[in-house]
Amino acid sequence: xxxxxxxxxxxxxxxxxxxxxxxxxxxxxxxxxxxxxxxxxxxxxxxxxxxxxxxxxxxxxxxxxxxxxxxxxxxxxxxxxxxxxxxxxxxxxxxxxxxxxxxxxxxxxxxxxxxxxxxxxxxxxxxxxxxxxxxxxxxxxxxxxxxxxxxxxxxxxxxxxxxxxxxxxxxxxxxxxxxxxxxxxxxxxxxxxxxxxxxxxxxxxxxxxxxxxxxxxxxxxxxxxxxxxxxxxxxxxxxxxxxxxxxxxxxxxxxxxxxxxxxxxxxxxxxxxxxxxxxxxxxxxxxxxxxxxxxxxxxxxxxxxxxxxxxxxxxxxxxxxxxxxxxxxxxxxxxxxxxxxx
Numbered sequence: 001x002x003x004x005x006x007x008x009x010x011x012x013x014x015x016x017x018x019x020x021x022x023x024x025x026x027x028x029x030x031x032x033x034x035x036x037x038x039x040x041x042x043x044x045x046x047x048x049x050x051x052x053x054x055x056x057x058x059x060x061x062x063x064x065x066x067x068x069x070x071x072x073x074x075x076x077x078x079x080x081x082x083x084x085x086x087x088x089x090x091x092x093x094x095x096x097x098x099x100x101x102x103x104x105x106x107x108x109x110x111x112x113x114x115x116x117x118x119x120x121x122x123x124x125x126x127x128x129x130x131x132x133x134x135x136x137x138x139x140x141x142x143x144x145x146x147x148x149x150x151x152x153x154x155x156x157x158x159x160x161x162x163x164x165x166x167x168x169x170x171x172x173x174x175x176x177x178x179x180x181x182x183x184x185x186x187x188x189x190x191x192x193x194x195x196x197x198x199x200x201x202x203x204x205x206x207x208x209x210x211x212x213x214x215x216x217x218x219x220x221x222x223x224x225x226x227x228x229x230x231x232x233x234x235x236x237x238x239x240x241x242x243x244x245x246x247x248x249x250x251x252x253x254x255x256x257x258x259x260x261x262x263x264x265x266x267x268x269x270x271x272x273x274x275x276x277x278x279x280x281x282x283x284x285x286x287x288x289x290x291x292x293x294x295x296x297x298x299x300x301x302x303x304x305x306x307x308x309x310x311x312x313x314x315x316x317x318x319x320x321x322x323x324x325x326x327x328x329x330x331x332x333x334x335x336x337x338x339x340x341x342x
Contacts, residue, residue: 025280029294033075036301040071044308045315073195073203074304074318075297077259078269080210082296084255085270086277086289087217087248090224092143094158098271099135099256102162105267106169107138108260109191113173117183124261125205131261132209136253138165193266193319195304206258213254217289220248224285266319268326269296275333299325 041064042048052060081099088097088104099105111134115127142165146157177184177191189197223244226234231241259266273296274288281287303321310316 025291029291029298032298033294036298036305037071037075039305040074040301041067043305045313069198069200069203070195070304071301073198073262074301076203076207076210077195077263077266078297078300079293080213080255080259080296081266081269081300082273082292083214083217083289084252084259085296086274086285086292087220087224087252088270089274090228090285091245091248091252092158093228095275096159096271098267099252099260100166100265100267101159101271103138103142103165103169104135104252104256105260105265106166106173107134107136107141108132108257109265110134110169110173110176111137112261113176113183113187116186117176117180122186124202128206128209128258128261132253132257135257135260138169139249139253141165187264189317190264192317193264193322194317195263195300196315196317198262202262206262209254209258213251213258214293216247216251217255220244220251221285221289223248224289228283228285264319266300266322268322268330269300272326272329272333273299276329 038050042050044063044067046063048060048063052058053064055061085098088099088102089095091097092102108131111130112127115121115130121127121130142158142161145165146152146154146161149157177187223239226237226239227241227244229237234241234244256270274292277288277291277295281291300318300322303325304318307316307318307321
C-alpha cells in the first residue's frame with residue numbers, strides 16, 4: 001500500500017503589495033488627507049473662500065474657526081476606528097472583523113446609555129469609562145461565545161456571535177431609550193454617529209485615551225505580523241502570544257471606546273479602510289496600520305462633508321454616510337476576494 005503524505009504548508013508571511021512604493025504611497029496619503037481637511041473647513045451649509053482664513057474679522061474666517069474642532073474630531077476618530085479595525089482583523093485572523101460587526105460599538109453604546117439613564121452622568125469624562133467597560137465586555141463575550149464548540153473561535157463563529165450580540169444589545173438600548181425620553185433627547189444625534197457640535201474641551205478630554213490606544217496599537221504592529229505566522233511559530237520566536245493579545249486588545253478597546261463616546265457608533269471605517277490599504281502596500285501590519293490611520297481620517301472627513309451638502313439645508317450624519325459609502329466598497333472587496341489576504 002502506498003501512503004501519500006501531503007506536504008506541510010507553513011503559514012504565509014506578510015506580503016508586500018505589488019504596487020508598493022514608499023514615497024508615492026506616502027505622497028498619495030498626505031494629498032488625500034490634506035484634500036479632506038481643506039474640504040471639511042471650506043464646504044458646508046455656506047461655502048467659504050480659502051482667502052477668508054487671512055481676512056481678520058470676516059464671516060468666512062469665523063466659519064472656518066467654528067469648523068476646526070469638527071475637522072480635528074473627524075481626523076482623530078476616523079484614524080482611531082481604522083487602526084482599531086486593522087488590529088482586530090489581525091488579532092482574530094478574521095477579514096470581516098470590525099468594531100461594529102463584532103459588537104464592540106454596540107457594547108460601548110449600551111454602557112453609555114446606562115451611564116446617562118441610570119447614573120445621570122452627562123459629561124464625556126464621566127461616561128467614557130462606561131464606554132471602555134462596555135467595549136471590553138462585548139469583546140470578551142463575543143470571543144468567549146465563539147470559542148465554544150469544535151474548532152474554537154473561527155472567523156465565521158466570531159461574526160455570528162458579534163451579530164447576535166449587536167442585535168441583542170441594540171434591542172436593550174432601544175428599550176431603555178423608549179422608556180427614558182430625557183436620555184433619548186441627550187443621545188438622539190449621538191446615536192447615529194456625528195462629529196458635529198463638539199468643542200475643543202471634549203476633544204482635549206478624550207485625546208490622552210486616544211494617544212495611549214494608538215501607541216499600544218501601533219507598537220503592536222510587529223506583534224501582529226508575528227502572530228500572522230501562527231501561534232506555534234510565534235512562540236518559537238519568543239513571543240508571549242497571550243500577553244501580546246491582551247496588549248493589542250487593550251489598544252483596540254481604548255480606541256473604539258473613546259471614538260464611540262465622542263461621536264457615537266460609526267461603522268465600516270474600521271472594516272473597509274485596512275482592506276483598501278492592503279491593496280496598496282500588502283499585508284504587513286507595520287505598513288497597514290499607520291496608513292490606515294491616514295486613510296481612515298480622510299474617509300471620515302469626506303463622508304462628513306458629503307453629508308453636509310447632499311441634503312442641504314439639512315445634514316446627514318457621518319455615521320449614516322460611512323454606511324452608505326462602506327456597503328458597496330465592502331461588497332466590492334468581498335466579490336474580488338480581497339479580504340482573504342490577511
